[in-house]
Amino acid sequence: MHDATEKEKAVLRRRLVFEQEKIDDKTRERSDGELFARLRELREFREASVVFLYVGTGAEPNTAMLIPELLAAGKRAAVPLCRGGGEMEARLICSPEELRPGRFGILEPGQQSPNLPPDAMDFILVPALCFDREGFRLGRGGGYYDRYLQKSSAFSAGLCRGIFLRERLVRLEHDRRVDAVITEKETIRPGIRG
Numbered sequence: 516m517h518d519a520t521e522k523e524k525a526v527l528r529r530r531l532v533f534e535q536e537k538i539d540d541k542t543r544e545r546s547d548g549e550l551f552a553r554l555r556e557l558r559e560f561r562e563a564s565v566v567f568l569y570v571g572t573g574a575e576p577n578t579a580m581l582i583p584e585l586l587a588a589g590k591r592a593a594v595p596l597c598r599g600g601g602e603m604e605a606r607l608i609c610s611p612e613e614l615r616p617g618r619f620g621i622l623e624p625g626q627q628s629p630n631l632p633p634d635a636m637d638f639i640l641v642p643a644l645c646f647d648r649e650g651f652r653l654g655r656g657g658g659y660y661d662r663y664l665q666k667s668s669a670f671s672a673g674l675c676r677g678i679f680l681r682e683r684l685v686r687l688e689h690d691r692r693v694d695a696v697i698t699e700k701e702t703i704r705p706g707i708r709g
């Protein structure tokens with residue numbers, strides 16, 4: 516039964532990567548603008564002092580854009596540094612210029628950047644190919660965020676282009692939900708909806 520779910524996830528993952536690539540730059544930029552505007556309005560984001568954010572790649576929201584404004588607002592920004600075994604660390608950065616392509620070609624902080632513990636995070640921006648209305652997600656299959664979210668009690672949120680929002684995704688026991696899913700049109704708080 517688990518095997519069937521993993522397989523279903525893998526099939527959906529491939530289809531979503533294909534769908535993502537069809538979005539043109541202009542549509543993507545407009546979508547990013549709307550997603551970021553909602554994120555900036557989110558109380559937990561505004562109140563956070565330490566934000567753990569991924570650096571968007573490919574068709575993902577271009578979240579690197581948020582780094583300068585976070586720093587200008589006096590917040591601390593941490594970015595994932597991937598390790599082996601599906602583990603990643605939250606490394607503090609002072610500028611987006613510190614980032615270099617790492618594993619998977621995604622921009623990462625350097626080895627010398629300070630490593631913050633999971634309980635130092637206030638807010639975690641969680642990447643995914645898609646989310647559902649209950650806060651479950653389909654990631655790239657590394658299990659990095661499922662493992663990380665288990666170690667942190669920070670508020671977690673995902674940015675999800677509306678076309679990738681689903682009613683209900685397949686899920687396994689280790690799958691963690693996010694506390695908020697932001698689309699261009701709505702901010703969904705699965706916990707509150709019940």
Ligand SMILES: Nc1nc2c(c(=O)[nH]1)N(C=O)[C@@H](CNc1ccc(C(=O)N[C@@H](CCC(=O)O)C(=O)O)cc1)CN2
Nearest residue numbers: 569570571572595619621642643654655656657659660
């Ligand atoms: N921008 C961004 N950063 C992120 C993530 C993310 O989803 N987006 N991650 C979220 O976890 C972590 C990296 N996870 C990743 C997991 C798999 C692949 C990847 O390229 N997988 C191959 C297939 C691997 C295989 O099974 O052979 C691929 O997609 O071609 C990339 C990143 C940490 N940083």
Ligand SMILES: Nc1ncnc2c1ncn2[C@@H]1O[C@H](COP(=O)(O)OP(=O)(O)OP(=O)(O)O)[C@@H](O)[C@H]1O
Nearest residue numbers: 524601653654655656657658659660661662665689
């Ligand atoms: N908390 C965990 N502890 C141990 N293994 C885990 C945990 N979470 C996920 N895994 C394993 O990692 C692999 C990928 O999991 P999954 O398909 O849920 O990743 P994902 O959520 O798509 O990826 P990511 O979180 O990196 O975006 C699976 O083999 C899964 O069993």
